[in-house]
Amino acid sequence: xxxxxxxxxxxxxxxxxxxxCIVFCPVNKTGGKAIEMDPGRKKPVIYEETCIGCxxxxxxxxxxxxxxxxxxDELEKMLxxxxxxxxxxxxxxxxxxxxxxxxxLGKNGTGKTTALRILAGELKPNLGEPDRxxxxxxxxxxxxxxxxxxxxxxxxxxxxxxxxxxxxxxxxPRRVKGTVAALLEKADERGIWRELVKELGLTxxxxxxxxxxxxxxxxxxxxxxxxxxDANLYLFDEPGSYLDVRERxxxxxxxxxxxxxxxYVVVVEHDIAMLDYLSDHVVIMYGEPGVYGIxxxxxxxxxxxxxxxxxxxxxxxxxxxxxxxxxxxxxxEALQAIxxxxxxxxxxxxxxxxxxxxxxxxxxxxYEGExxxxLGPNAIGKTTxxxxxxxxxxxxxGEVRKPGEKLKVSYKPQRLSPQTxxxxxxxxxxxxxxxxxxxxPGSWINVEIVKRLRIDRLLDRRIDExxxxxxxKVAVAVxxxxxxxxxxLDEPSAYLDVExxxxxxxxxxxxxxARKAAAIVVEHDIAxxxxxxxxxxxxTGTPGIKGHALQPLPLNEGMNKFLAEIGIxxxxxxxxxxxxxxxxxxxxxxxxRRLGKYYYIPRPGEKEQKEKK
Ligand code: ADP
Ligand code: ADP
Ligand code: SF4
Numbered sequence: 001x002x003x004x005x006x007x008x009x010x011x012x013x014x015x016x017x018x019x020x021c022i023v024f025c026p027v028n029k030t031g032g033k034a035i036e037m038d039p040g041r042k043k044p045v046i047y048e049e050t051c052i053g054c055x056x057x058x059x060x061x062x063x064x065x066x067x068x069x070x071x072x073d074e075l076e077k078m079l080x081x082x083x084x085x086x087x088x089x090x091x092x093x094x095x096x097x098x099x100x101x102x103x104x105l106g107k108n109g110t111g112k113t114t115a116l117r118i119l120a121g122e123l124k125p126n127l128g129e130p131d132r133x134x135x136x137x138x139x140x141x142x143x144x145x146x147x148x149x150x151x152x153x154x155x156x157x158x159x160x161x162x163x164x165x166x167x168x169x170x171x172x173p174r175r176v177k178g179t180v181a182a183l184l185e186k187a188d189e190r191g192i193w194r195e196l197v198k199e200l201g202l203t204x205x206x207x208x209x210x211x212x213x214x215x216x217x218x219x220x221x222x223x224x225x226x227x228x229x230d231a232n233l234y235l236f237d238e239p240g241s242y243l244d245v246r247e248r249x250x251x252x253x254x255x256x257x258x259x260x261x262x263x264y265v266v267v268v269e270h271d272i273a274m275l276d277y278l279s280d281h282v283v284i285m286y287g288e289p290g291v292y293g294i295x296x297x298x299x300x301x302x303x304x305x306x307x308x309x310x311x312x313x314x315x316x317x318x319x320x321x322x323x324x325x326x327x328x329x330x331x332x333e334a335l336q337a338i339x340x341x342x343x344x345x346x347x348x349x350x351x352x353x354x355x356x357x358x359x360x361x362x363x364x365x366x367y368e369g370e371x372x373x374x375l376g377p378n379a380i381g382k383t384t385x386x387x388x389x390x391x392x393x394x395x396x397x398g399e400v401r402k403p404g405e406k407l408k409v410s411y412k413p414q415r416l417s418p419q420t421x422x423x424x425x426x427x428x429x430x431x432x433x434x435x436x437x438x439x440x441p442g443s444w445i446n447v448e449i450v451k452r453l454r455i456d457r458l459l460d461r462r463i464d465e466x467x468x469x470x471x472x473k474v475a476v477a478v479x480x481x482x483x484x485x486x487x488x489l490d491e492p493s494a495y496l497d498v499e500x501x502x503x504x505x506x507x508x509x510x511x512x513x514a515r516k517a518a519a520i521v522v523e524h525d526i527a528x529x530x531x532x533x534x535x536x537x538x539x540t541g542t543p544g545i546k547g548h549a550l551q552p553l554p555l556n557e558g559m560n561k562f563l564a565e566i567g568i569x570x571x572x573x574x575x576x577x578x579x580x581x582x583x584x585x586x587x588x589x590x591x592x593r594r595l596g597k598y599y600y601i602p603r604p605g606e607k608e609q610k611e612k613k
Contacts, residue, residue, distance in 0.1 A: 001070040003053050005046035006291045007086040011065035011457060012043055019044070021057035021066060046086050064457060067291045075294070077142075079128040081114065089128065090114050092295035094283035095147045096233070096264035101256065103279030103301060104268045105308050108469060108497045109289025112268045113167065116235050119266060120162035121155050163229035167237035167268070167495070168468040169222050170415065173211045180213070180221055181206040189230035192258065196224040199254050201247070215242030215415045216378050223251055232263045240271045241494040242414060244377040244524050246566040249581060252278040270497050271525040272305055273570070277581040284308050286320040289454075302573075302580075308498075309576045325502065327531055327577030330601055334534045335554045338367040344518050345389055345407070345486070350398035352381070352388055357545065359384055361398070364537070364551040366486075366518040371509055372552055373533025374522045375562040378414070380539040381547030382522050386411070386488045410484035414491045414522070416468075416475050423464035427455065427474055430463060435481040448510055449477045452503045469495035476504055480511050487511065487519040493528050501525065505532040526570065526579045530555065538562045556599060563598035574602040 014037070021044055027034035034051040035044055046057075051068070058066045078091040090111040096102045096119065104112050117123040127134045127142060134142075136156035143149045154160050166172075176183065180202060184193040197203055200220040205213060213221060219242045226234060236255065240248045252274060259265050269275040275282065282304035287293040297315045299307060307313050311321030328334070343365045350361040359381035366372055366389075374382050387393045389400055390409040413420075422430055428439065431450070437443040438450055450456055453473045458466065466474065472495045479489060489508065493501040505528055512519050520537075523529040529536070536558030541547040553561065563570060569582045569592040579599075582589035592600050 002073055002076055003048045003051055004067075004069050004071055004089060004292055005048050005051055005086055006067045006069075006088060007044065007046065008065045008067075008290060008457075009041075009043055010461075011063040012061075013063060013460075014043060017062050020060035020062070024056050024060050026054055026056065027052055063460075067288065069288060069291060071292065076128075078294070081118065081123070081125040082128040082130055083114075084130050087130065088114070088290060089292040090118075090125075090295075091287075091292065093118060093148050093151075094266065094285070094295045095151050095298070096266050097281070097298075098262050098264060099259075100280040101259070101265040101267060101278055102298065103275045103282040103304075104266065104285060105270070105272070105275060105282050105305065106285030106293075106497070107287075107289055107499060109293075110285040110287045111293030111295075112285050113237065114293070115285070115295065116164065116237060116266065116268065119151075119155075119160075120164050120233060120235055121160055122162075122164075160233050161231045162233040162235060163226045163231035164235040165222050165226040165237060165239060167241075169218050169241070170215075170417075170468060172218065172222065173213070176210060179207055179209055180217075183210065184221070184224055184228065187225040188228040190228050190260070193224065193228045196227055196254070196258065199258075200224050200250065214378060216244065216247060219243055220247065220251065223255070227255065227258050230260075232260070234259060234263060234265045236265070236267045236269075238269055238495065239267065240269055240274045240524070242378075242491065245375070245526060245562075246377065246568070248274045248524065249277065249566075249568055253584075270493070270501065271527070272309075272498060273526050273579050273581055276301055276305055276578075277583075282308075284313060284320070286313075286318070305578070306573065306576055309578065321499075325498065325576070327527060327572075327579075329572055329574065329577040329604075332554075338370045338534045341367040341369050344368045344370070345400060345402045347389070347400045348398040350388065350395040350400070352384055352393060352395050354384060354393070357381065357384070357547070359547040359549065361385060361388075361549040362551040366520075366552070367534075368516050368518065369512045370534045371512055371519045371521060371532050373529045373536040373555070373558075374520060374539065375529065375536055375558065376539030376547075377543050379543040380541055381549065382539055383411075383413075383488070383490065384547075385539075385549055386486065386520055390486060407485040408483070409486045409488055410479050410482040411488045412475050412479040412490060412492060414494070416471050418464040418466070418471065421463050421471070421475060421478065423462070425463055426459065427461055427463065427466075428459040430474065430478060431455075431459075431481065434478045435483065438477065438481040444510060444514060445477070445481050445507075448503070449480055449507045452507075453477065453500060472496060473500070476507075480507055483515075485517050487517060488522075489519065490522040491524060492521065493523060493525050501528050502531065508532060526559075530559070530577075530579055536562070538565070540565055556601065559599040560597070564596070569593060569598050569600070571600040572602055574606050 025035050035046045038045040081090045140152050205217045279301045281298040284296040309325045346365040352359040431438040438445045476492050535552045537552045538550045569589045570579045
C-alpha cells in the first residue's frame with residue numbers, strides 16, 4: 001500500500017489552532033518526524049515515508065484540512081501529476097480518440113479540470129514529483145504501452161492545438177470586452193462564425209455587448225468561439241449550464257457536426273442525458289474529492305453511464321459507490337403522493353403584462369408539499385409567473401387564490417453573483433443570518449444540505465472568494481434555509497455533479513414536506529427534473545415576447561407535451577430509469593414519433609431496445 005497524505009491549505013490555518021496535528025502525532029511524540037511546520041510556507045508538511053497512517057491528525061485538525069488514505073501499490077505506476085508535496089494526486093488520464101467525442105463523468109474534485117489542462121498542454125505533468133520537471137521523454141517512457149503514450153508524443157511534438165471552453169463562463173465578460181459579432185469575427189479561424197451564429201441561435205444577440213448577455217447566450221457564444229478555432233483538440237467543460245433542453249440538444253448536434261476531421265473532442269458534463277447524446281465513449285473519474293482522482297478506462301457511452309450510476313466499474317473491478325443511483329422508471333408514485341394533499345395555491349386563467357412581455361397562464365393549482373417542475377426555455381415568464389403567485393405582480397386579468405396569509409417567496413436566480421448574496425460576508429455569517437438552524441448540528445438543513453454538500457468546509461470563506469460550484473451550493477442552501485411558503489429555484493444544478501444534484505433534489509423534496517410548502521423548480525437536466533418533480537408545468541411561446549404557461553400536468557403527460565413541442569424523443573433506460581435522448585431519425589425516434597410517445601417509459605421487465613439506424 002502507498003500512503004497518501006493530503007493537506008488542503010485553504011482550510012489549514014495554523015495561526016488559528018494549537019497545531020494539534022503536530023502535537024498529537026504519535027511518531028513525533030516518540031522522537032520521529034512524520035509532520036512538522038514547513039518553515040518556508042509556515043504550514044505543516046506530512047512525510048508520507050514516516051507517517052504510520054494512524055489518522056490522529058485527521059481527527060484532531062479543527063478545520064478538517066488533512067486527509068490520509070492508503071492506495072494499492074500498482075496504482076502508483078499510473079501516477080501522472082501531484083499538486084505539491086501534500087497535494088492532490090491524479091492517476092491516469094482520459095485519452096481522447098480522433099474523430100470521436102470523449103465524455104468525462106465523475107464527482108467534482110476528482111481531477112477533471114486538471115486532466116483537461118494536461119490534455120491541452122496547459123499543465124505539464126510532474127509524475128508526482130512536484131520539485132522536479134520531468135522531460136517529455138521520461139513521461140512518455142513511463143506510460144509506454146498505454147494509450148496515453150501516443151497522445152503524449154503528439155503533445156510533446158507540439159502537434160496538439162487546443163481550444164478550451166472553460167467551466168465558469170461567468171468570469172469571461174470581466175476579462176473580454178466587445179459585442180458578440182466583433183468578438184466572434186476576431187476569434188474565427190475557420191471561416192464559420194456566421195454559420196455557427198445561425199446554428200446556435202445567436203442572431204438576435206449579435207450586436208449585444210457580452211456583459212449584457214443572458215447565461216444561455218453567453219454559453220452559446222463561448223461554444224461558437226471555441227468551435228471556430230482552427231484546433232485539433234476541443235475541450236468543453238460543462239457546455240450545458242444555463243441552456244434549456246432544446247439548446248442542450250442543439251449544442252450537442254453542433255459540436256458533433258462542426259468538429260473538424262481528425263480532431264479530438266473532450267466534454268465534461270454532469271447532465272447525463274446530454275453527455276450520453278453527445279459522446280461516443282466515456283471515462284469515469286473517481287476517487288476522493290480533493291485527495292486523489294483516478295481515470296477509468298474508456299467505456300462505450302451507454303454502458304459507461306450505467307456503470308457509473310450502478311457504482312461499479314467492471315474493467316477496473318472497482319466499486320466507486322456503495323449505493324446505486326436509481327431514477328424512478330414509472331413516476332406514478334410522485335403523482336399519488338400529492339393527490340391526497342390539500343390545495344395550497346389556486347389560480348384562474350391569468351393574463352400578465354410587463355412592458356413588452358405578455359404571459360398567459362392556464363388555470364391551475366399547487367398542492368401542499370408539492371414539487372412542481374418547470375420545463376421551458378429561458379425568458380419565457382417562469383419568474384414572472386411565480387412573482388405573480390406571490391402577489392408581487394398584479395395580473396391584468398384573473399386572480400390567484402391562496403389561504404389567508406401573504407405568501408413569501410424564497411428565490412434562487414439562475415445566474416448568481418457574489419454581490420447579491422453579500423460579497424464581504426463569510427459563508428457562516430450568511431447562513432447564520434438566514435436561518436441559524438442551518439448551523440445547528442442535527443437539524444435537517446444542517447445534515448441534509450450543509451454537511452452533505454460539504455458546505456461546512458466553506459464556512460470561513462468569503463462569498464466573493466467562492467468558485468461557481470461553491471457559490472451555487474451556498475445559494476441553494478440559503479434559499480432552502482429561508483422560511484417561506486413558495487420556493488423558486490432556477491437551475492439549482494448548474495456546476496454541481498450528478499451526486500450533488502441528487503442531494504439538492506432530495507433536500508428540496510424534504511423541504512416541501514417539512515415546511516408544508518411548495519417548491520417550483522426550473523431544471524433543464526431532464527434526469528434531475530424527472531427525479532424531483534411531482535408534476536410539471538410546461539411554458540411555451542416566444543422568449544422575451546410572449547409566454548404561455550400550461551396547467552400543471554402529471555410528469556409523463558407534461559414531458560410528452562414538452563418534448564413534442566421541441567421535437568425530441570426520449571426513452572427511459574429500463575435498468576437505471578435514466579432518460580436517454582434518441583438520435584434524430586433513428587428507429588426508436590421514428591417509432592416513438594409515430595406513436596406520439598415522445599417520452600417512452602418501458603414496461604416492467606422490458607429490455608433496452610437497441611437504437612437501430
Ligand atoms: P474537478 O475538475 O474534477 O472538480 P480539479 O481538477 O479542478 O477537479 O481539482 C481536483 C483537486 O485538485 C481539487 O480538489 C484541488 O484540491 C486540487 N487542485 C486543483 N488545482 C490546484 C492547484 N492549482 N494547486 C493545488 N491544488 C489544486
Ligand atoms: P424566465 O424566468 O422564464 O427566464 P422572466 O419571467 O424572468 O423569464 O422574464 C420573461 C420576460 O419578461 C423577459 O423578457 C424579461 O426581460 C421580461 N421582464 C421580466 N421582468 C420584467 C419587468 N419587471 N419589467 C419588464 N420586463 C420584464
Ligand atoms: Fe502523524 Fe498519524 Fe497524522 Fe501520520 S496520520 S502525520 S502518524 S498523526
